[in-house]
Amino acid sequence: TTDVRLDVVAAGGESLAFLGDATFAGTATFTQTGMPIVVLNNVTGPGGLILDGDGTLQLPTANAYAGETIIRNGLLVAGDGMSFGSAASGTGVEDGGGIQVSGGTFPEPLTLNGFGNALLDGALNKVPLLNVVWTGPITAGSATRIYSAGNVTFLDGGINLDPGASLTIDAQNQVQIRNNEITGDASTLLRFEGNDRTSLVFSNPNFLGD
Numbered sequence: 604t605t606d607v608r609l610d611v612v613a614a615g616g617e618s619l620a621f622l623g624d625a626t627f628a629g630t631a632t633f634t635q636t637g638m639p640i641v642v643l644n645n646v647t648g649p650g651g652l653i654l655d656g657d658g659t660l661q662l663p664t665a666n667a668y669a670g671e672t673i674i675r676n677g678l679l680v681a682g683d684g685m686s687f688g689s690a691a692s693g694t695g696v697e698d699g700g701g702i703q704v705s706g707g708t709f710p711e712p713l714t715l716n717g718f719g720n721a722l723l724d725g726a727l728n729k730v731p732l733l734n735v736v737w738t739g740p741i742t743a744g745s746a747t748r749i750y751s752a753g754n755v756t757f758l759d760g761g762i763n764l765d766p767g768a769s770l771t772i773d774a775q776n777q778v779q780i781r782n783n784e785i786t787g788d789a790s791t792l793l794r795f796e797g798n799d800r801t802s803l804v805f806s807n808p809n810f811l812g813d
Contacts, residue, residue, distance in 0.1 A: 624644045624645050628649065628650055630650050630651050631650060631651070631652050631653070632654075633653070635656045635660070636656050636657055636658050639661060640659070641661040642661070642662055642666075644664065645666055645667060646666040646667070646668045646688065647668055648668050648669070649668075649670060650669070650670045651672060651688075652668065652670070652671075652673070654672075654677050655675045656676055657721070657722070658677050659678045660677065661680040661682065662682065662683070663683065663686070664686070666683075666688045667685075667689065669688060671693060671694070672692070672693075673694070673697065674694070674695070674696045674697065675697045677701075677722065678701050678703060679700070679701070679702050680704075681709070682705070685710075687711045690710040690739060693711065693713065693714065695713075695744075696714065696715050696717065696727070697716050699717055701726050702726070703729075704727075705733060705735075706732050706733025706734060706735055708737075709737045709739060712740050712742075712760075713737070713740070713742070715727060715742070715744065715770075716744045716746075717745070717747055717748075724748070724773075725749050727749045728750050729751040731752045731753025732753075734755045734757065735754070735756050738759045738760050738782075740760040740761045740763065741758065741760060741762045741763070742762075743763070743765060745768050746768065746769045747769070747771075750773045751772075751774040751775065753776050756779070757779045757781055759783065761782070761783030762786070762793075763785075763786045763787070764786070764788075764792075765791075767790045769791065769793070770792070772794070773795075774801050775798060776800060777801070778795075778802075779804040779805075780805045784807075
């Protein structure tokens with residue numbers, strides 16, 4: 604396998620689009636400042652993806668690459684529930700990175716750290732367009748934040764807080780915890796924030812844990 608690094612530096616208001624299919628034979632690292640990168644068609648291969656820098660990477664369609672997705676910095680905009688490729692490897696958001704979604708069903712296992720960056724509020728950010736159903740498990744690796752700006756966000760894959768971690772869920776509409784419970788220990792903290800339109804719904808009261 605071969606790892607590849609792509610550095611893009613450009614003024615704001617421009618974008619770079621990859622129009623053809625792509626294959627990640629190794630790990631592909633995108634490092635950009637100012638210029639959004641849009642990968643329009645299917646990405647396949649055994650490799651993974653790393654997003655660095657303070658720019659935006661857009662994955663508007665489904666992909667099939669097998670490796671892990673890591674967002675170290677910047678913003679990854681996922682337009683499809685399979686934008687992250689195979690769910691077997693999972694996706695990690697490090698402190699300073701973030702994911703933005705607008706709608707769809709996401710089976711991706713997700714590990715969150717940090718509170719986002721200058722481009723978005725929260726390590727996981729939902730814009731108000733359609734409902735989002737996250738069926739993959741979510742792990743809070745440290746202090747982190749999920750922000751939902753509208754519609755309904757279904758967190759169906761369960762939430763686990765690593766020792767010492769905290770998770771803030773800030774919703775401007777409704778969040779539902781279905782199918783799986785929230786787990787942690789005495790050193791973890793779950794906080795829910797919102798406004799007068801906000802509601803948090805548990806399909807089972809036992810999902811809150813002990």
